Amino acid sequence: MKKMLTALTWIGLIMSSAIAMASDSAGVIKDPAESWKHLWMEVMIDLYIMGGIFGALAIYWLIKYRAKSPDAVGKGPKLTRSQRWAWAIVPCVLFLADDLYLGASGWSAWNVYRNVPENAMEVKVTGRMWNWEFEYEDGTTSSYDVDGDEGEKGDGLVVPVGTPVVLRMTSEDVVHSFGITEYRVKEDLMPGRITYIWFYPKKEAESWVTCTEFCGANHSRMYAPIKAVPAAKYQEWIAKRAKEEAEG
Amino acid sequence: MSQSSTSQHVHHWEVSWAPMVATFGILFALPLAFSAYFVYENTLLTVIFAGIGTPMMLAGIAKWVSETLHEKPLIEGMSPVGLPYFIVSEVFIFLGFFVSYWAMRLSAGNAWPPEGTPEFNTQLPIIMTVILVASSITYHVAEEKYEHNDFPGFRKWLIISIALGLIFLGCTFYEYNHLLHQGFAPSTNAFSSIFYSITGFHASHVIVGLGVFIAILIPAFSNKAHKSLVFCGGVYWHFVDVVWFFVASQVYFW
Amino acid sequence: MSKKSEKFNLSEWIFTTDHKRIGVMYLIGSIAAFSVAGVMAILIRIEQSSLGPTLAADAMTAGQQYNQWLYFHGAAMILAFLIPGLTGFAANYFLPLMIGAADVAFPRINALSVWLFWAGIIVALLGFVIPDAPDIMWTGYPPYSILTGGNTAFYVFTVHLLGFASILGAVNFLVTVIYMRAPGMGWNQLNMFVWSTVTAFVIQLVFVPVLAAAVTMLLFDKYLGTHFFDPSAGGDVLLYQNLFWFYSHPAVYVILLPALGILYEVVATFSKNRIFNYKAAVYGGMWGVVLISGEVWVHHLYVSGMPDWIRIGQMISTLLISLPVGLLAISLFGTLYKGAITFELPMKYAVSCLFLFLIGGLTGIPLAITALDLHLSDTSFIHAHFHYIMGIFATFSVFAAVYYWFPKMTGKMYNDKWGTIGFWLNFIGVNVTFMPLFKIGVDGMPRRYWNYEMFPQFETWHYIAMLGALLVASGMIITILNWIMSAMNGKKSVDNPWKSKSLEWTHTVNPPGPGNFLKDVKVADDWTPYDYGK
Ligand code: HEA
Ligand code: HEA
Ligand code: CUA
Numbered sequence A: 001m002k003k004m005l006t007a008l009t010w011i012g013l014i015m016s017s018a019i020a021m022a023s024d025s026a027g028v029i030k031d032p033a034e035s036w037k038h039l040w041m042e043v044m045i046d047l048y049i050m051g052g053i054f055g056a057l058a059i060y061w062l063i064k065y066r067a068k069s070p071d072a073v074g075k076g077p078k079l080t081r082s083q084r085w086a087w088a089i090v091p092c093v094l095f096l097a098d099d100l101y102l103g104a105s106g107w108s109a110w111n112v113y114r115n116v117p118e119n120a121m122e123v124k125v126t127g128r129m130w131n132w133e134f135e136y137e138d139g140t141t142s143s144y145d146v147d148g149d150e151g152e153k154g155d156g157l158v159v160p161v162g163t164p165v166v167l168r169m170t171s172e173d174v175v176h177s178f179g180i181t182e183y184r185v186k187e188d189l190m191p192g193r194i195t196y197i198w199f200y201p202k203k204e205a206e207s208w209v210t211c212t213e214f215c216g217a218n219h220s221r222m223y224a225p226i227k228a229v230p231a232a233k234y235q236e237w238i239a240k241r242a243k244e245e246a247e248g
Numbered sequence B: 001m002s003q004s005s006t007s008q009h010v011h012h013w014e015v016s017w018a019p020m021v022a023t024f025g026i027l028f029a030l031p032l033a034f035s036a037y038f039v040y041e042n043t044l045l046t047v048i049f050a051g052i053g054t055p056m057m058l059a060g061i062a063k064w065v066s067e068t069l070h071e072k073p074l075i076e077g078m079s080p081v082g083l084p085y086f087i088v089s090e091v092f093i094f095l096g097f098f099v100s101y102w103a104m105r106l107s108a109g110n111a112w113p114p115e116g117t118p119e120f121n122t123q124l125p126i127i128m129t130v131i132l133v134a135s136s137i138t139y140h141v142a143e144e145k146y147e148h149n150d151f152p153g154f155r156k157w158l159i160i161s162i163a164l165g166l167i168f169l170g171c172t173f174y175e176y177n178h179l180l181h182q183g184f185a186p187s188t189n190a191f192s193s194i195f196y197s198i199t200g201f202h203a204s205h206v207i208v209g210l211g212v213f214i215a216i217l218i219p220a221f222s223n224k225a226h227k228s229l230v231f232c233g234g235v236y237w238h239f240v241d242v243v244w245f246f247v248a249s250q251v252y253f254w
Numbered sequence C: 001m002s003k004k005s006e007k008f009n010l011s012e013w014i015f016t017t018d019h020k021r022i023g024v025m026y027l028i029g030s031i032a033a034f035s036v037a038g039v040m041a042i043l044i045r046i047e048q049s050s051l052g053p054t055l056a057a058d059a060m061t062a063g064q065q066y067n068q069w070l071y072f073h074g075a076a077m078i079l080a081f082l083i084p085g086l087t088g089f090a091a092n093y094f095l096p097l098m099i100g101a102a103d104v105a106f107p108r109i110n111a112l113s114v115w116l117f118w119a120g121i122i123v124a125l126l127g128f129v130i131p132d133a134p135d136i137m138w139t140g141y142p143p144y145s146i147l148t149g150g151n152t153a154f155y156v157f158t159v160h161l162l163g164f165a166s167i168l169g170a171v172n173f174l175v176t177v178i179y180m181r182a183p184g185m186g187w188n189q190l191n192m193f194v195w196s197t198v199t200a201f202v203i204q205l206v207f208v209p210v211l212a213a214a215v216t217m218l219l220f221d222k223y224l225g226t227h228f229f230d231p232s233a234g235g236d237v238l239l240y241q242n243l244f245w246f247y248s249h250p251a252v253y254v255i256l257l258p259a260l261g262i263l264y265e266v267v268a269t270f271s272k273n274r275i276f277n278y279k280a281a282v283y284g285g286m287w288g289v290v291l292i293s294g295e296v297w298v299h300h301l302y303v304s305g306m307p308d309w310i311r312i313g314q315m316i317s318t319l320l321i322s323l324p325v326g327l328l329a330i331s332l333f334g335t336l337y338k339g340a341i342t343f344e345l346p347m348k349y350a351v352s353c354l355f356l357f358l359i360g361g362l363t364g365i366p367l368a369i370t371a372l373d374l375h376l377s378d379t380s381f382i383h384a385h386f387h388y389i390m391g392i393f394a395t396f397s398v399f400a401a402v403y404y405w406f407p408k409m410t411g412k413m414y415n416d417k418w419g420t421i422g423f424w425l426n427f428i429g430v431n432v433t434f435m436p437l438f439k440i441g442v443d444g445m446p447r448r449y450w451n452y453e454m455f456p457q458f459e460t461w462h463y464i465a466m467l468g469a470l471l472v473a474s475g476m477i478i479t480i481l482n483w484i485m486s487a488m489n490g491k492k493s494v495d496n497p498w499k500s501k502s503l504e505w506t507h508t509v510n511p512p513g514p515g516n517f518l519k520d521v522k523v524a525d526d527w528t529p530y531d532y533g534k
């Protein structure tokens, strides 16, 4: 009994630390979207196993132990003292091992989320009720407003394929949130603070940023396109924007 | 864990209109009157709501007190063991405010106190501390008198305690007035917000405590008092007293 | 045991200080809140069922009315339906009966609680009358809740009134359980439901006050011009969110624990079985939950820009909740083992709850993992998670409770045929409604969105969810009508229809009169509410 417990604890600990280390030593750059998908699979498998065990047992018992007569009573075991402890500690150790495993995987994915690559391009994001504004490193801006004047909504966020992008975000009024499903990132914007996220547009794609923190009547119309375009096209676009701005 | 016999209760449904009337009094006098005044800025409506609510509240409380004096409860002496649980939750309300204060203050670093905060007079809080501690002592004396069935003495010391409580409140009002004149209002900055909230919240507890004392005093004139109420009033008052140490040390002297 | 029939006396009901009648008043109030909030849910589902405004002429109106519905739906379901339904109704009615007490320790304070609860419901409902209903969601985050033209004050007062009712209830019941147990009844002889409410009330006692403080600051900021949450004057935007979740996460266990407590009762009775590993469930499971519940609130703030180390620390503590909850699950499922199981209506609800609990609980795990939540947060996935565990599992456990104790409360039997039809409609309906939300949530459907024109591919799923919601609505109407009709003219029930061994069934008549027990209760040293084997 005791041996088994010790063994289990060690397995849990070793498993978790091994995973945490593996992610640090690997040479390839992982981006948040990729590590998210990887982690998601892992967690889903884990949960299907957990749920499967409990669910299958319940179904089996519900069928097997149907009352044979109206006066039948249950014969559930009366546990002895050591059985009681065993039935508390063994499951706890198993659950703990699983939690540590999940926690360690989660932690290494988290590190990917929070460590911005050095060559990342920086864009300042300002959210307000209810539109988005983006400012590039050279001061050029772009915006998007669903209810823009005369149907002029703006270009949204345009980024070059192949360059990691880090967003430094703040809000002018209430709390908003910047969520991009395509890249599996999300973080709130609020007045008086600057928050950040980064993502890695690896291929050409058009996706959406949606505001995901409740911000009033037009909360669900506070979105903008995110266009990942080839580097050349990006240069073209930003030059055009700069010119437009210079002309006012 | 044992339970006294309950046979006197099994014959009829117990009723009391006090809780319901008091609740609707509270509903009118606080949420509705507040909303009428601050949200809808309608003075007439405010007066009407407060006018309906206050008498209902008072009637409910009066009825409640008189019932505790005249009716035998299911089990005697439960309130003194219940009160500490209630005080636990009171402690957590105060903690909610204090934690907010600490969080703001510690994250502000050198930018504290924020602009617009005047120098505080630190003598007054010391005087107030003395007054409040004195009132705890006088109430304790009142309790002693009550133990010895000395109702005149009980009344005298109770009145002294109430007077000290009132002086304490007077100091608060004096101070508020003084600060407001210096332009330090609740809306001045984050510190003023927390200052008025914590001291005001404490003062509201003093007011509730005084209310309890008055509810004890009135029947005491006809030589009646409810043992548990006298005891609980005291425990509550001492609690309010202890909280004041935290208020004073954190808000004035830190 | 028989009882002479009494004439209905209205003032005896309204002014009552009897815990059973107060329990019934809680039940009526919370089901009323549930019905109105349920109607809001149906409106929400219809609005989302097609792209573009469905129930409004233009986008602005659609947004405004949707937000008001959703505010009422969330706030009322949690604060005015589930918490009072479990800790108000079920605890009030059955806890004193289970411990052999004639009433609670402070009957008048109990009446005060129920009236404060009703006052809270009245303030919430007044939102439909005033021109500027609150539109700040049940979370009420500033600065929006301060800048909005909606009536934030009503939100604050609803919370105050319901919160104060809870605190008084907590004091009352803790004292009752500690001092009023029948002679001979030791701590290990309590019903699981009693333990679950004790632990829930401990949570209420400690955490509700913090919420009260938070919303009070909100009130001051909006109406008295203070600056608690205003960074430009030294305040802190995130302060409110922290205080709010410091209460509102533990609040989910105020729901979970009594809901599980009811299931233990029902499952034990219909398996005629003892609780599997009672002590582990009580001391490890329930008290373990209480212990951890206060250290995990930041999992609701994963995307709000909290410091990195807190986000990781609370990921670990959140995951650890699966230990105590896992112990509770083991003894709940284990109670089926070698039982003699029958499937009466309350048990049907209970069995469905076993699976709903697994789905709802296990989907909390990906949310607990910070990195996964950075995508899942504020999507429909969250909605699916908490509707499974709270909107269905805990709600169904209230229904199981009403059916299980229906003969006790009314002396009559519910209509089994309609009850069963209602059950299947409910059960199928909720799965059709909320399963699609998992899928579109992972695909990025943001929550609190009436408009999703950027994701037109979700329309079919929303439409299916609406059909499911209509199924639920029909099931709910049948269920509620069944209660009302059966209470008025159902068949008379036998005294202990389920042959339970618990005190409320063995020692009182249906329904119990004033004072509950015909003679004082004493229990033997080796008595437990679950000795079926003897
Ligand atoms: C009754 C209500 C209830 C309950 C019980 C829970 C239980 C849990 N919840 Fe949930 N939750 C809510 C109601 C509830 N929740 C609500 C209302 C929200 C949204 C609020 C809002 O934003 O409006 C929410 C949101 C929410 C979030 C925030 C998401 C976000 O907004 O970004 C998170 C994140 O961690 C979370 C996690 C959990 C976890 C880990 C549990 C755990 O307690 C679950 C534990 C149970 C199990 C794990 C299953 C049984 C155990 C086993 C079978 C043992 C083996 C298992 C393992 C070892 C994994 N919940
Ligand atoms: C206990 C909690 C609970 C319960 C039971 C429910 C029940 C339901 N909920 Fe809700 N829900 C929440 C708690 C709950 N919900 C919370 C906390 C939120 C978050 C709010 C926020 O984001 O801030 C939410 C949000 C929420 C959304 C998210 C909207 C969005 O993000 O944009 C949706 C959408 O589908 C939804 C749907 C439903 C449906 C269809 C039901 C159905 O199960 C309802 C079925 C009930 C009925 C249909 C009522 C039946 C009765 C009658 C019809 C009356 C008849 C009258 C008599 C007979 C007298 N809920
Ligand atoms: Cu901006 Cu929601």
Ligand SMILES: [Cu+2]
Pocket (backbone or CB within 6 Å): C248, C249, C252, C297, C299, C300
């Ligand atoms: Cu939580």
